[in-house]
Amino acid sequence: MYAYRMLRCSLGRPLDGGDWFVHHGTDVETRWDADVPHLTPNDRFFVRNHTRPPVVDVHSWRLLVTGDGVLGERTYSLADLQSFTSRTYERALECTGNGRRLFADQQGTHRPGTQWGLGAIGVARWTGVPLSTVLRHAGLRPEAVQVMPVGLDEPYVEDGVDHGRVRRPLPIAKALDDTIIAWAMNDEPLPVDHGFPARLVVPGWVGIASIKWLGELRVTTSVVDSPWNTRWYRMHGEGWAGPDAVLDRMPPKSAIDATGPLEAGRLAVLRGRAWSGDASIRMVEVSTDGGRTWDEAHLTGANEPSCWVGWEHPWTPPAAGEHVLMTRATDSLGRTQPDRAPANDDGYLFSAVVRHPVTVAAPYLQTTVSEGV
Ligand SMILES: Nc1nc2c(c(=O)[nH]1)N[C@H]1C(S)=C(S)[C@@H](COP(=O)(O)O)O[C@H]1N2
Numbered sequence: 571m572y573a574y575r576m577l578r579c580s581l582g583r584p585l586d587g588g589d590w591f592v593h594h595g596t597d598v599e600t601r602w603d604a605d606v607p608h609l610t611p612n613d614r615f616f617v618r619n620h621t622r623p624p625v626v627d628v629h630s631w632r633l634l635v636t637g638d639g640v641l642g643e644r645t646y647s648l649a650d651l652q653s654f655t656s657r658t659y660e661r662a663l664e665c666t667g668n669g670r671r672l673f674a675d676q677q678g679t680h681r682p683g684t685q686w687g688l689g690a691i692g693v694a695r696w697t698g699v700p701l702s703t704v705l706r707h708a709g710l711r712p713e714a715v716q717v718m719p720v721g722l723d724e725p726y727v728e729d730g731v732d733h734g735r736v737r738r739p740l741p742i743a744k745a746l747d748d749t750i751i752a753w754a755m756n757d758e759p760l761p762v763d764h765g766f767p768a769r770l771v772v773p774g775w776v777g778i779a780s781i782k783w784l785g786e787l788r789v790t791t792s793v794v795d796s797p798w799n800t801r802w803y804r805m806h807g808e809g810w811a812g813p814d815a816v817l818d819r820m821p822p823k824s825a826i827d828a829t830g831p832l833e834a835g836r837l838a839v840l841r842g843r844a845w846s847g848d849a850s851i852r853m854v855e856v857s858t859d860g861g862r863t864w865d866e867a868h869l870t871g872a873n874e875p876s877c878w879v880g881w882e883h884p885w886t887p888p889a890a891g892e893h894v895l896m897t898r899a900t901d902s903l904g905r906t907q908p909d910r911a912p913a914n915d916d917g918y919l920f921s922a923v924v925r926h927p928v929t930v931a932a933p934y935l936q937t938t939v940s941e942g943v
């Protein structure tokens with residue numbers, strides 16, 4: 571696996587000769603300071619693994635559909651899944667803890683866990699079969715309330731406690747809505763790191779919902795929990811004002827792409843993107859003066875729910891030196907990025923406006939002229 575990751579990193583490089591990722595142990599995040607196209611290439615897509623990717627023999631692999639929520643137990647080979655009418659869409663996948671480092675950087679409260687910047691998100695073109703198609707084919711009972719997808723990676727052990735295979739209950743409504751069992755990512759077979767041969771894609775929801783290396787779907791007529799919704803991936807702890815809540819939809823967020831060199835008095839076009847879970851983007855506002863004044867940016871390209879939309883905004887830096895750029899997204903549900911992200915013990919959902927410091931150079935022409943005088 572390590573060799574595979576090394577190989578992947580050596581295929582093409584950003585301009586500075588580094589690789590496409592910020593490394594956090596076995597997890598990697600996409601670098602915002604390198605050019606990130608609308609569709610995140612597979613070899614630049616963030617990876618979050620609780621343990622290690624399993625080696626799956628696709629010929630003997632079968633997806634087991636089981637539980638009292640279906641009429642009988644069934645298994646599906648990859649070819650079986652691919653024989654159904656497929657669905658393809660561009661959707662974001664984002665880790666629940668994306669931006670966790672900013673709890674320390676911007677709010678002075680370090681939270682334990684992977685210290686992601688903003689790069690634990692990517693957008694891919696996913697192809698697969700709607701989960702609803704497979705559940706109905708397996709004989710979904712009207713009393714079914716949830717689906718528990720189970721990964722084939724080895725059981726997750728933390729501090730000597732075996733929590734079992736990575737799994738998290740998905741309410742039946744979301745399972746039957748836009749969730750797919752995907753086998754292709756950007757028109758290529760799923761890479762090993764991203765769940766080969768098949769994974770769930772649960773658009774707009776916390777990344778943990780999109781279980782990789784699918785082995786089983788347990789469909790039940792009663793609620794069954796897993797540590798991934800009782801112990802982790804919920805909002806709780808010091809400073810958390812709301813009710814202890816299981817996480818589902820991601821909040822609106824926005825980011826600024828690499829700006830390139832900025833020069834005082836010279837028009838630049840700031841670009842970036844904004845996204846929100848289960849919603850499209852209504853508005854992106856940009857501040858070039860550290861949050862005192864805000865202007866509405868121009869949205870570019872498609873604006874689909876649970877995907878990102880581009881924005882651009884012209885800016886002529888008034889003076890050389892340090893400036894702080896900020897962006898604030900509002901989604902189609904009326905949710906706006908707050909000044910501070912709600913505190914919670916595990917550092918989930920860093921949704922606040924992010925400060926983006928830039929250095930503006932002195933006007934090149936003026937310097938040469940004054941030097942010549
Ligand atoms: N089986 C399994 N599924 C999993 C995980 C895992 O460790 N094992 N990690 C989850 C988490 S926390 C996230 S954020 C996404 C990451 O998907 P990616 O690595 O393809 O970007 O997968 C989710 N699905």
Ligand SMILES: [Mo]
Pocket residue numbers: 618664665666667777778
């Ligand atoms: Mo995650």
